[in-house]
Amino acid sequence: MAKKQSPGHSASTGSGDRTSQLSIRPGLTIRAIEIFVAVGKSGSMSAAAERLSLSQPAISQAIGIMENALGIQLFDRSFRPPVMTLQATALIKYAEAIIDSIEKFDGALRLGHMAQLPSLRIGMLNSFAATMGPFIIDRLQHIAAELTVDSGYGATRLKCVADREFDFIVTSDESPPPPEVQMLPILTEPLLVVYPDSYKGDPTKLQKLSADLDLIRFGRDPFLISRIDQSLRAKGIAPPHRYHLDTNEAALQMVAAGSGWTILPPLAIYRALGRGEAFRVALYPEETMTRTLMVVLRNDEGIHVAEQIHAAAVGALRQHFLPRAEALMPQIAKRLVLHELGPLASRA
Numbered sequence: 001m002a003k004k005q006s007p008g009h010s011a012s013t014g015s016g017d018r019t020s021q022l023s024i025r026p027g028l029t030i031r032a033i034e035i036f037v038a039v040g041k042s043g044s045m046s047a048a049a050e051r052l053s054l055s056q057p058a059i060s061q062a063i064g065i066m067e068n069a070l071g072i073q074l075f076d077r078s079f080r081p082p083v084m085t086l087q088a089t090a091l092i093k094y095a096e097a098i099i100d101s102i103e104k105f106d107g108a109l110r111l112g113h114m115a116q117l118p119s120l121r122i123g124m125l126n127s128f129a130a131t132m133g134p135f136i137i138d139r140l141q142h143i144a145a146e147l148t149v150d151s152g153y154g155a156t157r158l159k160c161v162a163d164r165e166f167d168f169i170v171t172s173d174e175s176p177p178p179p180e181v182q183m184l185p186i187l188t189e190p191l192l193v194v195y196p197d198s199y200k201g202d203p204t205k206l207q208k209l210s211a212d213l214d215l216i217r218f219g220r221d222p223f224l225i226s227r228i229d230q231s232l233r234a235k236g237i238a239p240p241h242r243y244h245l246d247t248n249e250a251a252l253q254m255v256a257a258g259s260g261w262t263i264l265p266p267l268a269i270y271r272a273l274g275r276g277e278a279f280r281v282a283l284y285p286e287e288t289m290t291r292t293l294m295v296v297l298r299n300d301e302g303i304h305v306a307e308q309i310h311a312a313a314v315g316a317l318r319q320h321f322l323p324r325a326e327a328l329m330p331q332i333a334k335r336l337v338l339h340e341l342g343p344l345a346s347r348a
Contacts, residue, residue, distance in 0.1 A: 131270075155169065
């Protein structure tokens with residue numbers, strides 16, 4: 001049998017503990033309005049008591065307190081069971097709207113833990129959006145009534161989350177993280193040397209490769225570009241800044257045409273490699289040269305949504321990317337690391 005509670009306690013229906021005791025005016029709380037709606041909908045105080053796991057005297061007391069606070073009679077007690085007065089009939093639709101809004105408000109406080117969000121803005125790295133984006137969006141449709149995804153460069157900077165331009169981003173941004181953000185790693189992948197099919201030399205001999213072919217730079221992340229340049233300089237290589245492209249597809253087309261070589265991660269090249277385009281790949285000859293994709297959120301805001309984005313991303317990569325990578329480049333696939341959620345993710 002359900003445990004009976006006093007009207008001052010919140011039952012596990014309707015609004016939650018955080019909101020049920022909010023007072024609209026002295027003597028009139030959200031909980032009282034919830035009880036009023038329950039009585040109106042169920043048709044009797046005894047039925048409302050059963051529905052809310054309260055005693056019938058507690059229901060009657062709450063209605064009496066509400067009537068005193070409003071200065072009107074809500075139920076005609078000369079009938080058994082009591083029936084709503086004309087004024088109560090006029091009020092109940094507004095009372096129902098209040099309770100509905102409170103439930104949505106409480107769900108928004110949980111930021112998607114239980115309730116659907118009205119809207120969600122996600123920035124997504126272009127190479128990730130182009131390959132895994134459709135599968136991830138399909139898995140996230142239940143989270144928000146309106147889901148906006150932007151894959152532009154400006155939408156995937158850590159600063160976007162810190163400045164609240166986006167709710168979450170999926171990125172590999174290597175800039176120093178603002179203190180306001182938290183990062184959940186998804187995938188770590190090695191950087192690859194991508195070179196024309198017609199090249200007969202050893203692609204891991206970067207000095208010779210760079211002397212034979214132009215380096216086609218790709219991307220707009222200044223930190224990753226700087227890291228690559230530092231690695232090349234350490235090897236005595238200083239390629240001229242002749243080509244710099246914003247899309248990996250354009251860079252791959254130039255490589256396939258024999259115009260140069262480039263440095264890209266597996267996620268950016270596996271589809272073109274599967275189509276048999278005229279280029280080949282080799283691991284960049286330095287194990288520390290990797291990139292990590294991650295979900296970024298503001299500290300302690302929307303961790304449950306971030307976890308769902310992370311799970312959708314890992315699931316899509318496991319189902320659609322890893323099998324292709326293992327078939328097309330088995331040695332490189334061994335260096336791919338999917339990150340399961342660990343202690344970084346708060347379960348609060």
